[in-house]
Amino acid sequence: MPLLLGEPALVVTRLQGEESLSALYNYTVTATTPDNSNISWQAASAIDIKSLIGKQMTLRIALNDWRTDTGTEKAYREITGIVQQVRYLGRRNNCALYQMVLRPWLYLAELTSDFRIFQNKTVTEIIGEILADYDFPHEKRISETYPPLEYQVQYGETDFAFIQRLMEAWGLYWFFEHQGQQHKLVIVDNIGAHKPFFAGSPHVVGYDQQTHENRKEYIAEFHHLQTLTSGRWVTNDYDFTRSRADIMSLDSQPRQTSFNQQEIFDWPGNYGDPATGDHLARVRMEEQGAAGSRSQGSAPVPTIVCGCVFTLDHYPLAKANCEYLVLGTELDFREITERTGKADFSLQCHFHVQPVTKIYRHPRSVPRRRTYGPQTAIVVGPPGKEIWTDEYGRIKVRFLWDRYGKNRESDSCWLRVSQPWAGNNFGGICIPRVGHEVIIDFINGDPDRPLVMGSLYNNVTMPPWELPENATQSGWISRTPGGGRANFNGIRFEDKPGLENYWEQAERDMSRLTKRDEEQVIGRSRAVTVGANDALSVAGESSLLVGGALGISVGGEQNDNVGGAKGINVGGAFMTAVGGYHSVVVGGAHQMAAGGAATMTAGGIFCINSANELVISAPLVRIIGSGQLVLQGGQVLINPGDCQNCGGGGGGGGGAIIGKPGIPGILGGTGMVGLSGLPIPTESPTESPTDTPLPTPTETETPPWSPPVG
Known part of the structure; x- marks a missing residue:
């Protein structure tokens, strides 16, 4: 002063x-x-x-x-x-x-506002954390146990509005005790926390409307009120982790009046656990019940004090003579002289009370804050983690208004992420990664219930291709965790006129499953390059139709394994060029047919082997040895159909070489020739330098060979 x-x-x-x-x-x-x-x-x-x-x-x-x-x-x-x-x-x-x-x-708390996040704390712990910023006395006189709240946001509210809203929702209330030149904040949730103004003894105040004789402390006016109130409170909410569960809560405490079953349905109840819903419904019903029985009065005394209890006596309505909790007072004190305290004065106290048989619950006067439109936030996670999510695909973020955030996974609760489609083990999913900017919206505009609605590019996280020059391109590009700009899976659409293009990349492996039919139509060319192996497995038939030329180039070995028949139909020429060894092995019959001439040429020895019989059949057969012709066999038969007793000696002596002297003897004296139509050479006479030998009657000139006609 x-x-x-x-x-x-x-x-x-x-x-x-x-x-x-x-x-x-x-x-x-x-x-x-x-x-x-x-x-x-x-x-x-x-x-x-x-x-x-x-x-x-x-x-x-x-x-x-x-x-x-x-x-x-x-x-x-x-x-x-x-x-x-x-x-x-x-x-x-x-x-x-x-x-x-x-x-x-506590008025100072109205002068401070903030954006703060509280996680996994009870309502009393949150209140205590807020009040710790104020160096004034406070005390909690609570009897109930309160559950931890997963996520609570002080969203631009004053400190006072925030804690007042929480206390009103959970059934806590408060008052001040003035003593020792201090005023202490007392937070309570039960009627037993209130005391008489004069500690240690009941405070009884008599009702005296007229005489006021012999009474220094009395109540001059007292009005008892009964009010019609609702009798049932129903609330409900939704918990996505138990999406099919019914978590509706109901509390019914009808007063003994008419129309006592009127019901209030409150949604959303802002809870996920049924037990919490039951508590909140009970608190609201207790608020309704207490408001139904109230009283008010006036007294020329200063000892009826807010937050204290007193007992009314001598009131004409007998049931009103009971103990009351003082809900509020209006005090008017005049002409108080600070220096002497002896000046004349007048005092009047108007008060509002309710019986202590009813617990007091303060009405919800502070509305929940609402957001207006979406916000953005930055995805966060533990150090070293590029992707941080849980079994629901949720992420954590740091809100741009959160000045206490540390860019860690503790900056927010888990936020569900909106996806293009969400079914039972099917749909689409993209997990925003640490450092990405995302769009946040809120269920019912409630800051305590955020959702991720999408993602945004910024100067740190830029689009996957240069813009605006590539504005005709659209698509989707991922990124290998820990990788660079070249490490991704992606698809891209180019819509530039004349350059339309669809492009895709698999950073490592690609798998595709078609459970039934698949059809692919390519309007022009196709090129496929395989850096290592290529395997094609067809359970049924396979066909390849090439309208033009087909070239197959194999740098190493090629194996064709056909379990059944194989046919090759060539409309024109067919050539096989083998740079090394060529072997054809046929388990059964082997037939080669040529519509025209057939030629087989060997640069070295040419062998034909048969395990049984070798038949060379043609209207004209020529066997020409430019140096020597050797026919060798156990028996050599020439025109065997005209030789009834042809036979040779045993052993190898029965053999003969065509073109050697003695062949007719070996073949018998019939004069038949073994190779019909071919000349049998005889011994030539001694040559003389001047005589030119003439052919014998059995020799004919061999005409030049020409292929058969037709």
């Missing part, structure tokens, strides 16, 4: 204000400068009111005018607060008038 001439510069003349459960109280203090002729009104008007802002101020109301049994600990009722506003009202005679507004320290 500032001083004027060594004495307090301000004297309180009036105190009025409101204080309620789960509400920031507001007390207005009117004060004047001392009525001292030595203090000019100019000096009285020059008090530095700015220096009072933010200061903590305590007002004391002496209680001995109302009770004689207050004791030393409760000789005063204190009202403490922080000076939130000071106003200079003007001059009154030689004094200056001022007005100050006192607010609780």
Whole structure:
């Protein structure tokens, strides 16, 4: 308090204000400068009111005018607060008038807003973490156990609005205890946490509407109210991990009135566990039930205090004489002299109460924050991880508004990712990778329920091909984790007129399965290059139709294995050129047919072997040995059909070589020739230098060979 001439510069003349459960109280203090002729009104008007802002101020109301049994600990009722506003009202005679507004320290939480994420913390832990930023006393008197909340966001809310919203949702409420020139915040969830104003003894206040005789502490007015309320609360929500489960919760506490079954259905309930839903439904139903039985009154006493309990006595309605919890008060105190405390005064206290048989639940006054349109975020994960996901394909992100984020997997909850199609083990899926920018939207606009809707390019993650010069290209390019720009699987469509193209790449292996028929039509050329092996397996028939030439070039070996028959039909010439050895092995019969001439040429020996019989058949057969012709066999038969007793001796002596002397003898004296139509040479006479030998009657000139006609 500032001083004027060594004495307090301000004297309180009036105190009025409101204080309620789960509400920031507001007390207005009117004060004047001392009525001292030595203090000019100019000096009285020059008090530095700015220096009072933010200061903590305590007002004391002496209680001995109302009770004689207050004791030393409760000789005063204190009202403490922080000076939130000071106003200079003007001059009154030689004094200056001022007005100050006192607010609780929790009012400071209305001056701070933030975007923060809380994960896997109970509601009381979140509240404690927020209040830890304020160096003021607070206490929790709670009896219930609260579950950890997977994900809660303070989304641009003031600290006060955020914790108030959480407490209202979960059934917690609060009030202040003023004592020892401090005001302590007390957070409660049960009626047993409230105490009488005078600790250690019940606080009984009698009802006395008329006489007020022999009563310093009495209630002058008291009105008991009964109100029609809803009797059932139903809530529901959805948990995608139990998508077929019914997690609806219902709580019914109908009061003994008509129309007590009216039902409120609340959706979404903002829960995933049925037990949590039951708790939230019960809290809302308790709120409805408590609001049905309330009372209000007035008393010229300062001892009916918000958050305390007292017992009403001597009220005409007998059932109203019970213990009450003070929900709120409106206090008006006039002409309090700070220096002596002996000036005349008047006091009036209006109050609102409810029986302690009903637990108090504060109505939900703070709405949930809503988002307006989508946002973007950056995908995060553990160090060294390029892809970070779970069994549902969810990812984690760092929101751009999250100034506490560390670009780690702890920056958010798991976010479901929208996919082009999602079925039971079928559909499409693309997992956004660490460092990618993604589009975020929220279910029902709730910041606590984010979804990934898509991805965006930025200056760090650029498109897969240069733009705008390749604006006609579209497609899909992946990236091998840890790889570079060349390591990917992809497809690409080029729509530039005249250059339309479809392109695909498999970074390593490619597999394709067609469970029935497959047809491929190529309008022009096709080229296939295989860097290593190529295998084709056809379970049924296979056909190859080539309209023009077909060339097959094999750098190594080629093996054809045909389990059945094989036919080769060539409409024109057919040539086989073998640079080395050529072998044909036929397990059964072998037939070669030529419509025209047939020629077989060997650069070395030419052998024909038969295990049984060798037949050379033609209208004309010529066997020509340009050097020598040798026919060798166990028996050599010439025209065997004309020789009945042809035979030779045993052993090899029976053989003969055509063209050697003695052949006719070997063949018998018949004069037959073994190779019909061919000349049998005889011994030539001795040559003379001047005689030219003439052919014998048995010799004929051999005409030049020509192929048979037809």
